[in-house]
Amino acid sequence: MRPLRANMLSTVLPNALAAWLLTEWLWPLEAVTDTAHIGVFVSFVALCFGLHLLRVPIWLSALGKMVYIWWALSRLFSFASIAALPHALWRDSIVWLLGDRSSMPSDALRTFAFFLLLWAVSFLLHWLIVRRNRWFVPYALTVGYIAVLDTFLPYSGNGAILRLVALGFFAFVWLQGEELQAKAPSFRIGKWRAAALFIPAVALAAGYAGPKLPPQWPDPVAFIHSYGATSEQESDNRPAAGVKKIGYGQNDSRLGGPFIADDTVVFIAKDQGRHYWRVETKDIYTGKGWEAFQSEQVQSFGNGELIRYEWWSDKVKTVEQTAEITRQDQAFHLVYPLGLQQVQTSDHIVYRMHMATEKIYTTDQNANALPIRQYMLTYMEPDFPIEALRAAPPVQDPPFLKRYTQLPETLPQRVRELAKQITDGKETVYDKVKAIEQYFHLNGYTYETTDVAVPGPGQDYVDQFLFETKQGYCDNFSTSMAVLVRTLGIPARWVKGYTSGRLVGEQDGQSVYEVRNNDAHSWVEVYFEGIGWVPFEPTQGFVNPYAFSLAASNPEEPEPQPQPEERETPRVPLDQLLEQSSTAQAEHWWEKLADVWSWKTGLTTLVVLAVLGGAAYATRRKWWPRFTLFRFRRRKLDGAAWLISAYGALLRHLQDYGLKRRPHETLRQYAAEVDRLFETNEMNRLTKLYERAVYGTGIKEANVREAVKLWENLIKRTIS
Template structure:
């Protein structure tokens, strides 16, 4: 037994940490109370593999250890083991039938625990008994990645631990062939223990933030290609996808792109589509106040809608034709003056709430056609320079904030506007801070949920600094309110993707990806005006010629939950269409710059991968060059052995110098004395060569050919050097 422990101790100890840490992540995700049982269960399985050499005894102990762990992890109504076992078996049958029949779209935690524990059992047996290192490592890494994706978690340290264990085990097995003393591995085992404890207990935010920052472009590219949406289509409860949502009470967390078209619009230029505003901030999200839900105007099939006050100027009217594909009752509307006409013979009621500026139909608008006569707002930011701060009249409090909001939000805002005098300057200062400061990073897939007791905006401003439009727009709205500037949170859609030019107009496709949120600020005489704090988005109503706002020169390149991101793949087509229809050199140049940056980043990623493959290939070829060259000589030379043996002979000469009068067989014996690990292989091959050289054998059989290959392989695997005297 001592000999078995000596041979298998390193593999057992290292694999224990990899398997137990992985099992711990599973128990955490599924909210098992007795998480410590995972370490005990995996430990019992590992000890069984280490101590019991006979399968007839080892396998029953495996089973008993597994059932013992499940007995503690999954308590039933029965406290005694055998009644528990009967109930557990019945429960397992029940959930298995539900899952297999398709009545459940998730794997019940009882079945998941059984499957994972027994999979770990099999992998421990394969690793400890049969030394299948990479099979175990690849399974654990793959499982942790799946667990992370489907549950919005980050398991970077556990994955690094598993990979480190795999590499060390591979290194150990190679070194074992060269009889390296086992005591040299105890420092490695100690380091693995430290790494495993770190993977479970130490804070991971800094490491996660660094890794997330370096990989965000690649993961956003995966999101654009629909990888995360494909995962989300499994209908797991943790997943959230982009699109217009009625419920905004709990904001945060990652979102995944959905490219489904919501509606199409035939128009002369792109613009934001407004649906509603929400005024009640709770600390975790936004709600519609009682007043905002009140209906102010009603009509049938037609309605006039306006979002401006007396000083506001308007552009010349144009016609917009909208084709709706969604099933909701809400109607997206552009800013300005809009005359709405539903193209239908049915009597469909339209209702308008002035306080939220939301229009709803009395029934679903799916497949409806809407004709809009539209006049856009016509103002510049310079027009707002002299507008003083004022509070809009009405029952809705646009300065409302929860008592739980940390004072640090107001302190930060006051420091940002300390040197600003006018209302527009203060608004722009806050907008520019969120949009251009390097502290903040736009990402849909890296956004985190705040803790239940944390304020959503404060968590974003002072801790995570990562988010999408919900984060940036909510932050700006709350910051403005904290210093007494009336503001409200607005939802709707960004401009969408130009699809085709039809006569003098462009057909835009607005998708779930284009759902978006932004901010409105009240300016007396002009009304509620939109502002865009989210990086890489531009508010079409703000003039680009105004140099005080640098953040209006970018075009949308990403979309989100409530909330959106234009597709990078379509930027070339978008640029050409917009250039034809609008002759907008600025927009075209911005889109081309975005595409060039994306291609550069993707090229760097491909280059890094190519360098890694090149480095690995160079290392592999160098290590196995003797074996590979021998194979080529045996295959392509007319006298293969006469070419291969002299090449193999040269590999030993740097270590054991051959004398001029020394025969080959004498030299072979001398080499084997210096390097005994070859176990007569060089002597056997030398005898074969001499037999062929001196005419005693003209043809090499398969067995002899195999001996030559084995010698070449061992030379490649062994670092040939003379023993230290």
């Protein structure tokens, strides 16, 4: 039994160590990039090495990995259906490969590519470490990688270095033992290994437990940090180590950290009402921040065109209002009020509303971004009937619920418990939501912009705010509320934009507001069945600008508001609404190609091409010699050159026919074989003429004619 055990150990162990080495590359990614869900990738590495270990047939192994990638991507990016994933990947790759490569490919495509990279690297490491027993290069690279990250980036590699040192010693002892055993078969490898491992283990433990001096040298890379501090403008994507400047940013995948005030005016609004200005919504909470849902659905509309978008059901009373926005900077998207109906501007602009985020981009006819400065808005100002909200039943639609109650698995349990505790005794959805909104006002949470913490590795942003720091700004409050509401199975999303700003005067019966970077804000929208998305304002010191009225009207009574005909479903039909418009609105040829060629068409084309190619290859003996005949009949060369070239082609055909000339065989020996098979002497005769042309001093015209005949006969023989 012993050799078997030793053998198993010696196959499992290198695999495990190689997988371990690769995962050491993954862990820091969470801290230094905006990559989340590292566990998914680590599991993939484990899967790869597990399949190597089990010696699964290569097709099965590839299939397993593909299924895992498919599953992981579908889960990570919350695709509506399994089939949506290949479509999205296909489209993204086509658009990115054929189109604008200066922009980043979509997250899903990048993640997919990352999976493929891990696949390749795990294969390489398996080959290098398990098959070839070459440890040094991968190990040295890993140590270098950790050291660089630890030195230059806000990542603490203490644990990783400790693990790597242990792994290095272990691998060293393992390999050395095998070498010693190979030299002397009687070598007692088990005991030697135990002894050899004991020493580094003691050293490591002592080093870990012992007291340590602070660093004796000043940090050699301090200037890099100070350089980083001056280029704050571009640092939107940086991990939350630095100080943020407030304002509207794209990336919310890492929230937290202090910001400094910025009084720059962003836009001036002339408006009849007072409300928040929306920019976009996000609905994937990662534990560190928010990600946008991945969807390609776009609704385009022109100047003065009515937006085909159902904001609420007719239970919500609305009043039509107008507003005028004058941007003070260049912007390629709109700020707009809830209930937007149409947009008017002097330029020929196409508005492209991304359905996943409800962000409206301004572009020209060819989907090139165009800046917009001044525009008129028509919108419906809502008045939410509290009675109807209270009467709203819980949402039942599973895909919708899945999307808007998504929470990371890492969310601590105490957050869920807190939500239950807050809503204890509340019956209706509305009351529960209201209780959570109020919770922050009553429990000592304070508004704070400078002393705001960043969640550490493995720490949840919401959990930290709710239980530990209890101070923060709008992002803290709104995210926490959205998460708390979601834990109860109530759909909620996170909205970004601006508050109504500062009233600076009146003009033409309208109020004039200045909206500054300081007014950037985030809040929460909760979905009520039969009503729609309703905004809530959890942030301490802010008041919800929207009207909620108690029993002012009978919810059964239809409103006199003019309703467009096509409004039939009260809920925003995000997923189904405008698939046709997204296909109709592709402006670049590659986008058109990506639309016309769905992944199914693309795959079918590839399969058809592969089948045609395979068929052509399989039947090549039928058509390829005919082609050669045709080709050489047409060729006008002097006799010897023709013969030399044609004879070469004949040799290739014969080889394809299965008559392979071994390199050391002379042509006569080969010709004898060929003639034996075809029961003829034509090859021998042709070969003699060829020899005369090649080794001799040339052949006569009559000989060439004979050669042509012999050659054609032989080529025809290869067809039959």
